[in-house]
Amino acid sequence: MRTLFVTHASGLTHNMGPGHPEQPDRLRAIERHLENERFQALARVDAVAAPREALLRVHPESYLSALERSVPREGLTALDPDTLLCPHTLEAAFHAAGGAVAAVDEVMSGSADTAFVAVRPPGHHAGPTTAMGFCFLNNVATAARHAAAVHGAERVAIVDFDVHHGNGTQEIFWADRNVLFCSTHQAPYYPGTGATGERGDFDTIVNAPLWAGAGGDDFHEALTTVVLPRVKRFEPDLLLISAGFDAHQNDPLGGLRLTEHDFSEATKRLMDVADRSAKGRVVSLLEGGYDLDALGRSVSAHVLALMGA
Ligand SMILES: [Zn+2]
Numbered sequence: 001m002r003t004l005f006v007t008h009a010s011g012l013t014h015n016m017g018p019g020h021p022e023q024p025d026r027l028r029a030i031e032r033h034l035e036n037e038r039f040q041a042l043a044r045v046d047a048v049a050a051p052r053e054a055l056l057r058v059h060p061e062s063y064l065s066a067l068e069r070s071v072p073r074e075g076l077t078a079l080d081p082d083t084l085l086c087p088h089t090l091e092a093a094f095h096a097a098g099g100a101v102a103a104v105d106e107v108m109s110g111s112a113d114t115a116f117v118a119v120r121p122p123g124h125h126a127g128p129t130t131a132m133g134f135c136f137l138n139n140v141a142t143a144a145r146h147a148a149a150v151h152g153a154e155r156v157a158i159v160d161f162d163v164h165h166g167n168g169t170q171e172i173f174w175a176d177r178n179v180l181f182c183s184t185h186q187a188p189y190y191p192g193t194g195a196t197g198e199r200g201d202f203d204t205i206v207n208a209p210l211w212a213g214a215g216g217d218d219f220h221e222a223l224t225t226v227v228l229p230r231v232k233r234f235e236p237d238l239l240l241i242s243a244g245f246d247a248h249q250n251d252p253l254g255g256l257r258l259t260e261h262d263f264s265e266a267t268k269r270l271m272d273v274a275d276r277s278a279k280g281r282v283v284s285l286l287e288g289g290y291d292l293d294a295l296g297r298s299v300s301a302h303v304l305a306l307m308g309a
Pocket residue numbers: 162163164244246287288289
């Protein structure tokens with residue numbers, strides 16, 4: 001089993017100001033936990049910036065150039081109350097999407113089995129022309145479209161277990177019959193979407209909302225009864241995970257009660273499904289997770305599972 005760990009130093013320079021929960025220390029916490037000798041077998045790869053054409057499969061040129069014009073020389077430019085550009089944000093965002101693309105290249109070409117992409121800013125709230133909820137470019141959507149366009153993937157499944165609904169990803173793939181988007185998330189909660197009735201034009205959107213206070217049993221029940229059967233039936237060539245760890249019980253933003261063990265179990269169950277139709281190909285991308293210690297422990301558990309350890 002060869003597992004990639006993809007990251008980039010620019011993720012440490014995107015800083016939305018003191019007290020913002022989506023902070024550079026998140027990546028430092030992950031790095032610190034992955035210094036453990038259990039992770040020696042990881043193949044560590046530096047992300048490259050995403051090629052423009054990869055981003056253009058998700059975001060129009062007008063949006064990308066508007067983002068570029070909005071970058072401040074110094075200080076911060078707010079695109080929404082929680083989503084701010086600093087002078088280094090776009091470099092980090094281009095490398096975050098580029099890390100996702102590179103991981104897809106490695107896994108689709110067979111030079112790696114699984115990959116975890118530890119980058120920020122996250123992406124699942126970003127729509128084609130909307131930055132919101134700490135997200136600027138939709139990394140997982142860029143990865144899915146790249147897999148189809150460059151590697152001939154006919155069906156890509158995305159499973160999003162961040163505590164927040166991946167509204168941007170849902171919007172991008174609403175009318176795309178070749179991408180299955182499945183989400184577990186707390187509801188009602190930010191950003192307000194993700195009801196079970198939201199199914200997309202081709203019934204390829206699958207939402208499994210969880211009440212505030214739901215724990216591991218409820219999460220695994222949602223996987224067992226809703227998410228995993230749909231992914232199996234879809235028979236994807238590639239499984240992408242929008243891996244947010246803010247459904248952890250210690251997370252300051254989320255109201256669910258998952259533990260790192262739940263993330264490990266969910267990862268193993270998703271890998272079993274990927275074994276059936278996708279030759280085990282799994283690429284996982286960091287989304288949320290704001291308690292630094294819980295984030296580090298959860299990513300460790302998730303990556304160990306991806307390593308088959
Ligand atoms: Zn989140």
